Amino acid sequence: MNDIRVLIGDDHRIVREGLKQMLGDLSNGLPSMTVRAEAQTGPEVLAAVQELGGPDGLDVVLLDIALPGRDGLDVLQALRKDWPTLPVLMLSTYPEKQYAVRCIKLGASGYLNKSADADDMVSAVRKVAAGGLYVSAATAEALAAAVGRNAGQGPEQLSHREHQVYRLLSAGHSVSEIGAQLGLASNTVSTYRARILEKTGTKNDVELALYAERHGKAAPAA
Template structure:
């Protein structure tokens, strides 16, 4: 894709006000148009193929399927799609996990509108986009002799459950937020405790805070 070609963008975010805000930002760019949108993960997977879009702006925290699950399925079925993760979570929480799953870039929702436009153009051109701070983090890891942190071995749902527990949410709260049954969330919590060799939610919370996985 050349720089002057029109970039069609698909927006997947469960907040209508966020989708509208993104559309207003992109409306000022002559080379970018919004070709579709979805309010949850399942709709994103269903509607994206019909949109003929080149780039997907994908939120991580959505009901039914979280953003990383959607990312993996989209990249499996449409490998040429460039997915830019757009999240309220800090980069050190989800960025590296997203990039490993196939994302072309990661941007927090606190980023300036100009940075969003630059990021879209960059990933549409087949390049990766990360902030200067994240680039420094990635560079510092090259050649490091370290063991993989336990939280990096968790599945996406397990990791999400960990961060939500550490944020003070109960199993019932998490079930409601993720559109899952209380039983399913309880199973994720049980698997977390076994994998991480911890005893209870308090220890999970302490681990998450110590490793900067939550604010």
């Protein structure tokens, strides 16, 4: 059986090295795992996948959410558009309740917290490489909560771009700062802000920050 060919997208070298060692140490069974490429920014991930020919050269992309240049959720959407059969396993330091549902809705093959056991990490890589969906117990709980939640409640109602702006607003960033980070005009950010306030039932940024705390505040994109 062929090796599982992996690309690691994470902006922290120590994390990439740790993942490489973990996959190497625990892949003594078949199939073994080989890291074909590494990337530390969103654009680098997309360039590496393109260079390797998508699923012709890769079996799994391990993708951090908080990537500089272009965050992991944007990269995930781009990969789903250009390489729809290439499995993407999202990695994050944030709890499943914050991102797991959104990642799976955007087409991820699974969501794994970076604090997961090494055996769970390897099992997740093997499962998604085989075409499966990896759902941890915590992710399953988050999915069940999302299904049970009434429509129009919680951050899940926000579009992808609205959610990006929501994260940064709730972290205290100004409209101009958000525009610079996301490459948007300030008036466009203000339009998104107005939609977010309307959808969340909040009146200002202070209420929005409190709302974010109640619903599991998401950290800003790197």
